[in-house]
Amino acid sequence: MDGVDGVDRVPEIVQFGARPYVALRGKVAMDGISAFADRLREVIDWLAAREIAPNDAPFFKYDEVDMESELVMEIGFPVDDVHTGEGEIVTGVIPAGRYVTVTHHGHPDGLRDATHDLLVWADEQGLEWDADGDRWVARLEVYRSDPREVPDLNDWDTDLQFKLKD
Incomplete structure (x- = not known):
């Protein structure tokens, strides 16, 4: 995978601690991801109104992935503490554990191929997803x-982080 299709390096297995977060949750068709992503401002405004600062970069969290139908996903930010959401704003904790991670450099349109490559790589390594x-x-x-x-979206860096079964 090294240097192929916008992937800068070979995937790594990284241990992450638990990460509280605040997000917007929704059911989204594959062709609706961009429009849903545009709603990240709602999370930013919710956090700002409560004087809660994100402690890392924004993320998309894919809870259910059905490429033929729709996705259940969350867009949000990690924060320092667990909070209580309201309305469409949800809170939670990204669980601690081992994650396969790799950085995609390039336009977000390339993330589908980068994800495919990551899934194939993990399968070749005999890794089991927490799914x-x-x-x-x-x-x-x-x-x-x-x-x-x-x-320039072509210069963006996006980390893929997929949790492995414990």
Whole structure:
């Protein structure tokens, strides 16, 4: 995978601690992800109104992945403490554990291929995901590039972080 299709390096297995978060949750068709992503501002405004600061980059969390139908996903930010959501804003904790992670450099349109490559690589390594069919415990895209600082989407860095079964 090294250097192929926007992937900068070979995937690694990384241990992460538990990460509280605040997010917007929704059911989204594959062609509706961009429109749903545009609603990240709602999370930013909710956090700002409560004087809660994100402690890392925004993420997309894919809870159910059915490529033929719709996705259940959350878009949000990790925060320092567990909070209580309201309305469409949800809170939770991304669980601690071992994650396969790799960085995709390039336009977000390339994430589908990068995800495919990561899944194939993990299968070749004999790794087992913390998932039950289409339902994932933690399957994340972490958007490391701030669009105000990196306006060209082709220069974005996005980390894929998929939880392994304990």
